[in-house]
Amino acid sequence: MAKSTAPFSGFEFLIAWRYLRARRAEGGVSVMTWISLIGIMLGVAALIITLAVRAGFRAEFVDTILGSNAHVTVYSAQMEVEPGTGIYSNLMSDYAARAERIAAIPGVTRAAPLIRGQVMATWGERANVAEVYGITRENLETIPRVAHSAEAEGDIESFGQGIAMGSELARELGVTVGDTVKLISPNGVKTPFGTSPRVNAYQIVYIFTAGRWDIDRTRIYMPFAEAQSYFNREGGADEIEVMVTDPEEVDDYTLQLLQAGGAGTMLWSWRDASSSFLRALTMEDNVMFVILSVLVLIATMNITSGLIMLVKNKGRDIGILRTMGLTEGAVMRVFFLCGAFTGVIGTALGVGLGVLLALNIDGIMSAVNWISGGGAWDPSIRGIYELPAKLQAYDVGRAVGLALGLSFIVTIFPARRAARLNPVEALRYE
Known part of the structure; x- marks a missing residue:
């Protein structure tokens, strides 16, 4: 009977990393991995930038209200x-x-x-x-x-x-x-x-x-x-x-x-004056998060496609590993790590790109405004004069958690498929 090994042992990480570095003959798997990685990176970056801009817009809008208007107006009936x-x-x-x-x-x-x-x-x-x-x-x-x-x-x-x-x-x-x-x-x-x-x-x-x-x-x-x-x-x-x-x-x-x-005293607070707009901003924030979450999900689904191709190409290797004593759990963890590596690397790159763009949003908008000939940001419509961005640890954490969570979940099906591959069938035609 095969002896069980400790979960996520060093050799499992080693095998998974070698599988991700596919040889030129297995370029299809490598291409799918790169597509998945780039897709996750762009999805996470877009999510972080959007959340930062929405948070910055809300903060600037509220600050202009509180900085130039009464917090509470007291008037008489x-x-x-x-x-x-x-x-x-x-x-x-x-x-x-x-x-x-x-x-x-x-x-x-x-x-x-x-x-x-x-x-x-x-x-x-x-x-x-x-x-x-x-x-x-x-x-x-x-x-x-x-x-x-x-x-x-x-x-x-x-x-x-x-x-x-x-x-x-x-x-x-x-x-x-x-x-x-x-x-x-x-x-x-x-x-x-x-x-x-x-x-x-x-x-x-x-x-x-x-x-x-x-x-x-x-x-x-x-x-x-x-x-x-x-x-x-x-x-x-x-x-x-x-x-x-x-x-x-x-x-x-x-x-x-x-x-x-x-x-006869009556009150009118800044929340009363702007409550409808602030509720609309909150609803828009939630909708944008859901829409961009779907984009991240689509990007992570490419991990599934790449892993299915990897399992098909590595059928002989799986059979040999199983005959050498690897358990189903060990094989499953190897291919799970293959997908997890892609998700983690893509998420890390996405966080770096998203933070970089969010911190330089003023310069980006200035360039867009120059290219478009002016009018890219109309204060008469937006209410404020510039597009602000406010990076918050909570928003970055939400984006990272979503991307990693989806990346880990979508790898379970192909990883289980690899684990359940019969070694005899895998080696029959080898």
Whole structure:
């Protein structure tokens, strides 16, 4: 009776490695091995690059939201201004006291009263719709993507003497720091003959780039007191912009914010504003992973084809090995290792290629943009200005685990077939 050997002994690795290094006469097996290896390498690389780009896009998108918008917006429901008057308004007349109470909540880093309104911005013959945020200079300086913009122009310290404007809006109007633009609001001065539009001219003292195309194209910051006068909000504020230390756990602040805000307080968080888009990103991530997993599966199936051919060509060798005392388990492990070697090597090369391309995605996109003549990445559609990539150990681990798992699974059938080959039948015609 054949004596059982320890699983995955050194001689099993030696035989498997020699079989993979097929002689020229057995070039068909060698070609199939190379096809399998290259297919797995490309599949794993594509999976890693896709996961890195999706993670980078999500991280950049969320960062532009949190870096230039409120984590939570506190506003008031419409309430009667004075009992019995029948006049309702959602203007916060006690905004200073509310902001002070909210700022005292542990974890809240800023509570800034805001005035919001829409205007038509004009300069010369050019015009565009803009959204105005009335805010104090001290609070404006705490907005990361605005106050610390890498491509900012002008001096934010001069904000009290003029307005701050997004870079895309400035580009479309053709203005720069020092120019004066006209802001036209349809809700202006109230006269006996109705409401007439309000037209005021303001000097641009600061131009920022927040990193989000829709923000840079529409947003204007105006000094808080001037915005109160311009939009007829004297003595009040439209909302309070709240920033917290941990935006991902923003829902934990709900109860405290409602209590600090008082009667009629309502909340709108960044998750509420972007939940549909973030859910769509998550669904797209899962779909892309499944699609690319199928590609990796197709690549690993070539291992099966190569092993079947290898088993057929090595039938005589299998018979000799069995007569020398190798067990079915040992033969099965030899051919399993043949497929596993291909999977491991292809996966390792795929990880190297995928990481290399992910780390250089900016240069690759620049080359694609240059070859295509521009427009390969349109910020008006994508929302952000560049294609980011964020390598995460979890994503790389998922890709490696998938490729190795599929490579090991598909080798079982041909390996079992080799193990069950009858040595007598294998040597009959030799």
